Amino acid sequence: MTAPDFAPAHNDASQVLRRVFGYDDFREGQQEIIEHVVDGGDALVLMPTGGGKSLCYQIPALVRKGTGVVISPLIALMQDQVDALRALGVRAGFLNSTLDFDTQRVVEAEFRAGEMDLLYLAPERLRLESAQRLLDAADVSLFAIDEAHCVSQWGHDFRPDYLALSALHERWPDVPRIALTATATPATHAEIATRLRLDDARHFVASFDRPNIQYRIAPKNEPKRQLLDLLRTEHPGDAGIVYCLSRSSVEKIAAFLVDNGITALPYHAGLDAGVRAANQSRFLREEGVVIVATIAFGMGIDKPDVRFVAHLDLPKSVEGYYQETGRAGRDGLPSTAWLAYGLQDVVQLRKLIDTSEGDDAHRRLQGRHLDSMLALCETVECRRVQLLAYFGQEGKPCGNCDTCLTPPESWDGTVAAQKVLSAVYRLDRERRQRFGAGHVIDILTGKKTPKVIQFDHDALSVFGVGEDLSAGEWRGVVRQLLARGLLAVQPEHGTLALTEESAAVLRREREVPMRREPERRAPKTKPAKAAAAAAVAELSEEAAATFEKLRGWRSATAKEQGVPPYVVFHDKTLREIATVLPATLGELGSISGVGENKLAKYGQQILDTLTG
Template identity: 60%
Template structure:
């Protein structure tokens, strides 16, 4: 019998919700606005929920599905997300199933039979499947508790991950007007939120917007020198043996970086759409099921991945927008423990992304929005102020304090100097060389390097030749990149990425516009941040138990969990989350009742694993 069919007769929804939360999921209480959202949906209301990755979005539709009559239908875009969430729900004793392309004809028929028989609490469906006439007719015959539209930003053409099939979900409001709908996303600016509400007929529904802050994530953006070497240093010094995700823009780069990390003794696997489907699936399964795997991927990887113990996310190429950056970095530290979002960034990244926008087939309006989003991300990369404050400000959220204490700029504040003269020298060089050359040639002219190309165009005869010898090539690149970020220069993709003056450059050349530049002494900044960012000095997650409290028991529990996960064919975190293992190791429960008090141990897990866990606690030396 499904949980939703055996309801407590307690009339108060809040009390019933708390009881289900405790008995099914083993959690003592709600977080943030969860209780308010769950009550609203359980009573039949529609809403739009914005909550950061790891903030507990899934509970906002899973629990109301168990409180309401019928089956909750969850629209999810990725098979991996469906599979992992259903596995976790089944472990907790919830009757959950998926309906997607991985099922055989017989398996799909059995899921459909269970739905019509009222034998399901939750059903996960891909949007393409849901919108077929067969599936819509099936849902029309079933008792539906609610519709949850996960990753709702996919419905917006202004979002970072637009999926055309999501637009058809507007049919749900028309065909099922009396069934509550909850749309959820971790990432949406004001424009995207507006479009989500309009397309899903939620304009009159309340919006629950949680804080976008992820205080356990340390944000670091460094000058790209040798990005792979820089990354290897970060992993070796702070994240040896940790699970991580590394994002690259191209498939070829994914392969190269994965190979380089493997050569350095790091267990790294590639993931991109060009790989054989079997290889891709095996690599993803290893990442989900094993400890300490680093996946190197294009953006084809990650959305919906529910692995809670990813300790770092690294970008070796600039994402397209702050939304994409926030979504991707948010895959780190879902368990609330200290984690790192690290990115290596250079001028070539701006040029490459701008060229991709210019060469896209999108409308002029789409290109303008895309350029604005890219400019906002570049401003985040170049800011000398708190990165967290800038990031949250993009989503309309303000912080009470100026320093977050957990980003590179707050930990090692950069020095800023008046850069007006340097800017004038560089802009003059661009102008006098005809606005037809890229960064390398301009720097050659500035530092007085007599290359064949400089001589070919007689640029050694110009007044700007050699006027910038006070800086080296790396420092000039930093100046150039900051001027692009400020909007005084732009890369012209139609002229082989030649740098050209913008309208605002005139004010700089005339001395009317102030230019403050971040100083970047050779190697000093990266060394300073590195020294302050070792794993042991990261801020502890609130309420987290220390694994070091009982290392022998902690290791034994992890080994037991891995064995159980292999036997059951599910990711290790589906059996027990790291935080639950930490709690058991710290408390060393001696009875089933004491074990039941550990967060993450619900009734079914106590029934399945209680005796084994107590035996492990008793027989492992502390």
């Protein structure tokens, strides 16, 4: 590996930022964190995806003497992370189970010789005595614990090996530690600090707001078609992620998109490891690929031009939702977070919680997580305000979510709620049987189905009392009653039952305001533009054509080198080049994102592309 022509240990952080990464200014909060770690201080950093967390440990590793050791759970992505650093001229490597014996020995030798700036390790490898002896054999400049929320035992990404990382400061007490995450409630924040023994560290908490992401939650109505409409009308040719709850759904949705002319690939734990790796690689290295996945996919994905994240099933927690949607728009350009949400989602997840393994405390916690997610779905207020409030932060109406762009109405649903609860009560009392939401709605709307006739439910006093609302509207009523705990789901068969809270509604002691979904129509502002359109926003016609020419050069170069296009340059950098039209290497070197190594490697090619 060729060493870069800069001497990181003799530069300050600002010089490294300019010379290596090609940026003139730090983002908000970065400089203070970096200087603290450079000075040897421990840090716990909460910063949103796309906020520049990586620089907070990469720059200190380049400034301090020795090698920065990065602990990451993402073995499948280490190669791409290292490739991106090497493209900048940084001496980076990784040790994990994918390396053959000879390659591993080369990496270890470079580390011992002090010829490495950053070394990536998986947490399970760090527990090996051989790995600990290796780290003892050379200077370690810092330990960076990425995805630090994985230490939370109540979290959605818990990794048991992260618990052992609390011992880092015992074996290497003089090496500063920096733990970083993009997802943490105040409770998770405190748990990270305690479990990693970072209570005495300096804590840095940035705003979790992602203003470029438009949050939208739609009632389910043929979700496959809704998804296809989203992709065709708002994101044609864009890269994106579609999340489904089950493996079978992943396969079906991926096949559906392919049948409709969209390049889509499945990803879930049941696929052969080689197929998973190949599909992930195509998503990262090709432009315009849609990955359809379970939540097994996505952590640590650095692809900056993911223009949308769509959920076809309700996430189990706000933390999961925030982290998954945060994979959109890392480059800061307009992006969409879209979720289709329906009654069956609530029934299914309530049932999963009631039948899940673990004690009552664990089920209660899962229930609270779901309640918070349902509150976000059902709110009539700004979704961004509610999302930030969940993480203990304040916000103001954003003008870039569905409830801001097309405000829903609130209506008095007390009588409607009483009708549903009365129907459930009578079914339970008269037949000692419970029924699902569909059957209850058939009774309320006066629909004489075979099942209604079989059980003589057309003779009930509540039969036909709900003809004032459509079946779809009644599904919304039942969904909102379940969301508020005014109805329960029986785990055995997914049937409906009353709760302790139901009585107050039936006795007219409690009002039940409800959300009425607005009619679907074009948003008042364009939601999210297609990738190319977002990248060339406000460019002249001539500059837009130049940008497309640069994208073509980048794609060919990335394919030749076997790396993702964003490793060569981000869209933002190409956009600035297309606008400024630098005529010399010196002018090109002043563009944001063009560091010294990339200038030397690609500079003349770019100038030739501009003049060709």
